[in-house]
Amino acid sequence: MNDLIKIVENASVENKPNFPAFKAGDTINVHVKIREGNKERIQQFKGTVIQRRNPSSNGETFTVRKVSNGVGVERIFPVLSPNIEKIEVLKQGKVRRARLFYLRGKMGKAARIRERVDSTVQSAE
Amino acid sequence: MSGIIGKKVGMTSLFITEGTSVKQVACTVIQAGPCVVTQVKTKEKEGYDAVQLGFDEAKEKNTTQPLLNHFKKANTTPKRKVTEFREFAKEVKLGDVLSVQDLFQEGDFVDVIGTAKGKGFQGVVKRHGFGGVGGSTHGQHNRQRHPGSVGASSYPSRVFKGLRMAGRTGGNRVKVQNLKVIKVIAEHNLIVVTGAIPGAKNSYVIIEK
Numbered sequence: 001m002n003d004l005i006k007i008v009e010n011a012s013v014e015n016k017p018n019f020p021a022f023k024a025g026d027t028i029n030v031h032v033k034i035r036e037g038n039k040e041r042i043q044q045f046k047g048t049v050i051q052r053r054n055p056s057s058n059g060e061t062f063t064v065r066k067v068s069n070g071v072g073v074e075r076i077f078p079v080l081s082p083n084i085e086k087i088e089v090l091k092q093g094k095v096r097r098a099r100l101f102y103l104r105g106k107m108g109k110a111a112r113i114r115e116r117v118d119s120t121v122q123s124a125e
Numbered sequence: 126m127s128g129i130i131g132k133k134v135g136m137t138s139l140f141i142t143e144g145t146s147v148k149q150v151a152c153t154v155i156q157a158g159p160c161v162v163t164q165v166k167t168k169e170k171e172g173y174d175a176v177q178l179g180f181d182e183a184k185e186k187n188t189t190q191p192l193l194n195h196f197k198k199a200n201t202t203p204k205r206k207v208t209e210f211r212e213f214a215k216e217v218k219l220g221d222v223l224s225v226q227d228l229f230q231e232g233d234f235v236d237v238i239g240t241a242k243g244k245g246f247q248g249v250v251k252r253h254g255f256g257g258v259g260g261s262t263h264g265q266h267n268r269q270r271h272p273g274s275v276g277a278s279s280y281p282s283r284v285f286k287g288l289r290m291a292g293r294t295g296g297n298r299v300k301v302q303n304l305k306v307i308k309v310i311a312e313h314n315l316i317v318v319t320g321a322i323p324g325a326k327n328s329y330v331i332i333e334k
Contacts, residue, residue: 004134007313008154035145058137082140082147 009058017084022062024049024100025093025113030064030077031085042085045075048093048113050100065103067111072104092119127214127228128333130180130206131157131316133239135326139307139317150319152307155237157229157316157332162221163199163207176213178223179204180329206329214334226311228334233306238331239324244295248272253289299323 022028029046047066054060060079065072077084093113103111134154141150164177179196181204188196188203196203199220215228229235249255249272257270272291276284301322308317322330 002135004156004313004315005137005154007310008139008308008315008317009137011308011310038145058139078140078149080140081149082142 019087025095027091029088033083092116129157131155157225160223161201162217175211177209179207181205234303236302236333237322238300241295241299241323247294248291252294
C-alpha cells in the first residue's frame with residue numbers, strides 16, 4: 001500500500017530541486033523567494049542546520065538556526081518547497097549528534113561548531 | 126449523485142499552487158475503483174432508482190452461493206464490498222466497469238464516507254467534547270475530566286434520556302463533506318483529496334459527488 005503513496009509523492013519529487021547535500025551542524029545559506037504583492041524577491045537566511053526531519057519522504061524538513069541581534073531565530077523549511085530558490089553550503093561542521101538542540105541554550109563562543117576535517121567546502125571565511 | 130467505492134491508502138502532503146501563492150496541503154490518497162455495476166434498480170421494479178457497485182476481489186470459496194449467482198448475473202467475479210448508490214447521475218448498464226477518471230476530475234468537491242476508527246470506552250471529554258472541570262484548584266482534586274451533575278436534586282430527580290455520557294467511541298459511520306480533489310491518477314486508480322478521511326488504512330470508503 002505504501003507503494004501507492006510513493007506514486008503520488010514521486011510526481012512531486014520529480015521536480016525536486018537539486019540541492020547540495022547538507023546535514024546537521026552545517027552552516028548554510030537558504031535563498032527564499034518572497035512574494036510581496038506582485039513582486040518577487042529573494043531573501044537569504046544564513047545559519048546552522050540543527051536538524052533534518054522525516055528524511056526520504058515528501059514531508060522532509062530542515063531547521064536552520066541563527067542568532068540575530070542577540071535573539072535566536074529558527075526557521076523550518078520543507079525540502080520540497082518551491083519557495084526555496086537555492087541552498088549554499090558555507091561550512092561543514094563536525095557534530096556528534098543529529099539534533100543540535102543543545103545550541104539553543106548556548107550563546108556566542110559556546111555555540112561554535114568545529115569544522116569537519118574532511119570538509120569538501122572551500123571555506124568562504 | 127454518483128459515487129465509487131475505494132480503499133484508504135494513507136496520507137501525505139503536497140505543494141499546491143493556488144493563483145500566485147504556493148501552499149503545502151495535507152491530503153489523503155484513496156485507491157478507488159474499478160467498480161463493477163452489479164445491479165441496476167429501477168422505479169418500476171424495485172420501487173426506487175439505484176445502482177449497486179461491487180469493489181475489490183473476493184475469493185470464490187468465501188462467497189455465499191446466493192451472492193455468487195448475483196455476481197454471475199453481472200458477468201463478473203465475486204466482490205468483497207457491495208454498495209448501493211441512489212439516483213446515480215451517470216447512465217450505466219449491468220456489468221459496466223467504472224473507474225475514478227469516469228466520475229471525478231481535478232478540482233471537484235467530493236464527500237467521503239467511512240467508518241471511524243474504534244476508540245474503545247472513552248470519557249465525555251473525548252467522546253462529546255465536554256470542557257471538563259475548568260481548573261484544578263478551588264478544592265478540585267480528582268475530577269478534571271468528569272461530566273459534572275447528571276440529574277440534579279428534587280427536580281428532575283432522574284437522569285434524562287439521551288444524556289451524553291461516557292461510552293464506546295468511534296466505529297461509527299462518518300461523512301466528511303467538500304473535500305477537494307487534488308489529483309486523479311488513472312493508471313493506478315488513485316484519487317488524492319485534501320484533508321483527512323475517516324477510518325484506518327485499508328478500510329473501505331465511499332466517495333460521492
